[in-house]
Amino acid sequence: MNAELKDDLRRFLHWGPINLLTLTLIVTWTVVHMNSMWWAPGQSLGSVLNYTLIWAHTFGTLYHFIRSLMVGPGFVPLKWYPSVITDTLFLQFCTRCDGYKAPRSHHCRRCDRCVLKMDHHCPWINTCVGWSNQDSFVYFLLFFLSASIQGGIIIICAVVQGIQKRWWIRQGLRHMATVHLTPTNLMACVFSLGVIMGSALASIKLLYMQMKAILKNQTEIESWIVRKAVFRRTAYPGNRIKAFVFPYNLGWRANVCEAFLSAGDGISWPVLPECNEYSLTCEQLQQKKDKRARTRLFRCTRPATGHWVPIFSQGLWVSLQIPCTDDPRIALEPNDIMHVTRIQEYWLYGERVISKDDVERSRRRQGAIRGWFPSCCAVEMCEDCASEDYGAGGEPERKQDAPDKESREPDQEKSGKETITNRKILGNFPCEDGQHRKRLLVE
Ligand SMILES: [Zn+2]
Numbered sequence: 001m002n003a004e005l006k007d008d009l010r011r012f013l014h015w016g017p018i019n020l021l022t023l024t025l026i027v028t029w030t031v032v033h034m035n036s037m038w039w040a041p042g043q044s045l046g047s048v049l050n051y052t053l054i055w056a057h058t059f060g061t062l063y064h065f066i067r068s069l070m071v072g073p074g075f076v077p078l079k080w081y082p083s084v085i086t087d088t089l090f091l092q093f094c095t096r097c098d099g100y101k102a103p104r105s106h107h108c109r110r111c112d113r114c115v116l117k118m119d120h121h122c123p124w125i126n127t128c129v130g131w132s133n134q135d136s137f138v139y140f141l142l143f144f145l146s147a148s149i150q151g152g153i154i155i156i157c158a159v160v161q162g163i164q165k166r167w168w169i170r171q172g173l174r175h176m177a178t179v180h181l182t183p184t185n186l187m188a189c190v191f192s193l194g195v196i197m198g199s200a201l202a203s204i205k206l207l208y209m210q211m212k213a214i215l216k217n218q219t220e221i222e223s224w225i226v227r228k229a230v231f232r233r234t235a236y237p238g239n240r241i242k243a244f245v246f247p248y249n250l251g252w253r254a255n256v257c258e259a260f261l262s263a264g265d266g267i268s269w270p271v272l273p274e275c276n277e278y279s280l281t282c283e284q285l286q287q288k289k290d291k292r293a294r295t296r297l298f299r300c301t302r303p304a305t306g307h308w309v310p311i312f313s314q315g316l317w318v319s320l321q322i323p324c325t326d327d328p329r330i331a332l333e334p335n336d337i338m339h340v341t342r343i344q345e346y347w348l349y350g351e352r353v354i355s356k357d358d359v360e361r362s363r364r365r366q367g368a369i370r371g372w373f374p375s376c377c378a379v380e381m382c383e384d385c386a387s388e389d390y391g392a393g394g395e396p397e398r399k400q401d402a403p404d405k406e407s408r409e410p411d412q413e414k415s416g417k418e419t420i421t422n423r424k425i426l427g428n429f430p431c432e433d434g435q436h437r438k439r440l441l442v443e
């Protein structure tokens with residue numbers, strides 16, 4: 001079996017596609033069965049059209065679902081770098097893919113690859129929505145929503161007619177009393193109606209988000225980057241940074257054409273005249289630089305298991321305070337160093353620093369290197385003691401900061417090398433949302 005076929009099979013064998021296909025099968029069976037009693041095909045031209053529409057919806061939904069799953073979002077080739085080598089200064093490096101991240105691409109930890117124009121990871125298709133499958137995904141949602149509306153109307157009409165069966169007979173209109181409700185088909189109708197209503201609401205929301213993303217040519221992740229870009233410029237009035245212009249919004253007509261018609265390669269994108277192809281990646285690099293300035297160093301003193309509910313290793317109280325996100329939990333060993341960027345009273349979020357020792361021994365530990373861990377497993381180290389023995393895990397240290405083509409800002413990096421010491425946290429921790437979280441005391 002070749003690797004591509006294996007990959008497609010692996011994507012299918014997941015709770016998302018399996019559940020979606022099973023539910024589609026049950027709902028379709030219910031709709032066809034009820035329709036055959038309520039408005040049997042062959043009675044009139046309308047009934048034939050209605051019956052044809054049921055199958056057109058079913059096949060359209062399945063075709064675009066399978067297509068968006070099998071085509072996939074498009075991945076940046078492993079070990080990719082730009083054709084002009086100096087352009088690497090404007091790009092982020094991905095250690096997982098061992099290559100540079102092309103403009104608009106992001107690393108998806110579930111796909112474990114850098115995804116071209118990544119929008120989001122969809123569990124129902126068990127892959128990301130990105131450059132090459134966004135159009136199929138939108139068609140799938142449209143067919144799905146339309147099929148849900150038709151299916152819902154058929155089931156409701158059939159059930160109502162079934163309930164009124166005796167009344168129709170009493171009125172002498174036996175030809176209207178065609179729907180026979182049984183416990184089985186009634187249960188199937190109630191179940192299918194629940195599925196239809198839930199999935200229709202979900203598809204309306206997803207369709208709205210996708211259409212907004214297409215009309216503005218701005219993925220969900222890029223919207224987040226733009227919000228941070230605005231925040232960077234307004235939160236610190238002292239910063240004289242040039243206003244950020246999102247480079248890919250070429251007007252809604254051009255954006256729609258780009259999403260549904262343009263071939264392209266998923267790596268180079270047309271941009272506004274006042275921008276360049278690295279405007280967004282330069283802004284991302286600056287945001288990373290700001291984030292590094294806010295980062296605190298922690299050293300692990302007790303092992304962390306990486307379990308979602310570490311009730312046996314950390315106790316009930318820590319387990320009850322788990323962060324409400326689907327970010328990974330990471331396993332740590334004593335003396336691991338962490339770059340912590342988010343803090344809660346009982347949990348910290350950070351990235352494990354890969355030590356020189358790990359690199360030399362080419363040791364790669366299982367599991368994520370970025371995620372949540374219990375705060376009682378680590379103590380904070382001196383802020384400025386960025387040791388020479390460690391390099392950041394997510395991105396290689398640059399000898400010089402990437403030159404920014406469009407903006408200037410005061411250097412926020414701090415210099416100085418001190419020895420690593422544990423200490424108490426003396427101030428409140430500034431979080432990403434600009435608020436100060438409750439102070440954490442550690443020895
Ligand atoms: Zn990657």
Ligand SMILES: [Zn+2]
Nearest residue numbers: 108111121128
């Ligand atoms: Zn993904």
